[in-house]
Amino acid sequence: MRNDSGHGAADALATIPEIADLPDEIRAELKTICRIRRFAQGQLVTEVGDTNEMVGYVIDGILRMQKTLPDGRQHVVGLLVAGDMFGRVYDGPSPFAIEAAADSEVCVFQRARFEALLARFPELDRLVLLHFLTELDRARDWMVVLAxxxxxxxxxxxxxxxxxxxxxxxxxxxxxxxxxxxxxxxxxxxxxxxxxxxxxxxxxxxxxxxxxxxxxxxxxxxxxxxxxxxxxxxxxxxxxxxxxxxxxxxxxxxxxxx
The missing domain is CATH 1.10.10.10 (Winged helix-like DNA-binding domain superfamily/Winged helix DNA-binding domain)
Incomplete structure (x- = not known):
């Protein structure tokens, strides 16, 4: 994992349409806690059981969510692409690992500080809720595909x-x-x-x-x-x-x- 990047924090946030549309005050607050990280293909972003002290957005590349089955096989359960959010806000350990499926760049926030902003700004809280609803829609669509x-x-x-x-x-x-x-x-x-x-x-x-x-x-x-x-x-x-x-x-x- 590398912390240097072709994107600065402001540039990275501007690539996420939902965040770019937020009021200036919220975007300024997000910029102060945003860190850009790069992951090479195959690198772990989070492991199963991580307490997820960070949440973030994919800026570029592809992340895969995967679970290890009892027999040791790994099963891909979903993909995260540019604009997708990852990490569990107000929640415990991750039930799956997240790994870079290609060289990827992500914008991450320390979870406690991000949650503090959610409490202050209803617009940001609504954005996270809409993300979860979109993720649920994708999961429902995927259940139909696999059937x-x-x-x-x-x-x-x-x-x-x-x-x-x-x-x-x-x-x-x-x-x-x-x-x-x-x-x-x-x-x-x-x-x-x-x-x-x-x-x-x-x-x-x-x-x-x-x-x-x-x-x-x-x-x-x-x-x-x-x-x-x-x-x-x-x-x-x-x-x-x-x-x-x-x-x-x-x-x-x-x-x-x-």
């Missing part, structure tokens, strides 16, 4: 979640000649853990979706989505595809310079 019996359906659900719940994470999306491209933010072994499948099964699922014209494999970590509607149907969640098209998502990605 899909076929691996290709689970993979489609994962890609659909990237297009919906994570659509504001700029570096994951791009526009290639009007096609929406998605960079898979974790490696195949981690993705297999996340989907409850074997890596070879995930690879077959990618190729099956490609053979059916739902996506195009550009690289092992990069795909182009041909039909959001078909992706949603494959995931068993057609309503999540309502109002979304490859064209509009690709235009949004291109318009943001991605």
């Amino acid at each position: 899909t019996p076929k691996v290709r359906g689970r993979l489609a659900g994962f890609l659909l979640m990237l297009c919906t719940r994570y659509r504001n994470v700029g570096h994951l999306f791009g526009d290639a000649d009007g096609r929406l491209t998605i960079r898979i933010p974790i490696g195949r072994p981690d993705l297999a853990h996340l989907l409850g499948a074997r890596p070879e099964s995930v690879s077959r699922a990618f190729h099956a979706l490609a053979d059916d014209g739902i996506l195009e494999i550009l690289r092992p970590d990069l795909v182009a989505i041909r039909s959001i509607e078909d992706l949603a149907e494959e995931a068993g969640e057609p309503e999540l595809g309502d109002g979304l098209t490859v064209e509009t998502l690709a235009q949004a990605a291109g318009g943001a310079g991605r």
Whole structure:
């Protein structure tokens, strides 16, 4: 872990839209207690059972939440991307470990000082509550994905979640000649853990979706989505595809310079 960073505290906080919209007084208080830390891929951010003396936001990179099963296997239970909050406010030990899935930069606050600000500023307290509600929504969506019996359906659900719940994470999306491209933010072994499948099964699922014209494999970590509607149907969640098209998502990605 390194404390030096390309972002200063003020710059880092400005990259988090919800915090950037807070009143100047609150942002000034947050700046005084903010520390920027960098974690190399594979480094632990917090361990299982940590009392979590810090809370923070992901500024850049990907963090994975994982639990160790009784037989020693590690199971990825979720991802944290730019703008996501981590750490347990007003709570005890962490039930899972958090590890950098890629080189990552985070903005951290000493928990007691952050909690003191929550008590002083209702706007900040509301922001944390909204984060928890968003996290709960993601967990519910993920339960639906994992209930899909076929691996290709689970993979489609994962890609659909990237297009919906994570659509504001700029570096994951791009526009290639009007096609929406998605960079898979974790490696195949981690993705297999996340989907409850074997890596070879995930690879077959990618190729099956490609053979059916739902996506195009550009690289092992990069795909182009041909039909959001078909992706949603494959995931068993057609309503999540309502109002979304490859064209509009690709235009949004291109318009943001991605």
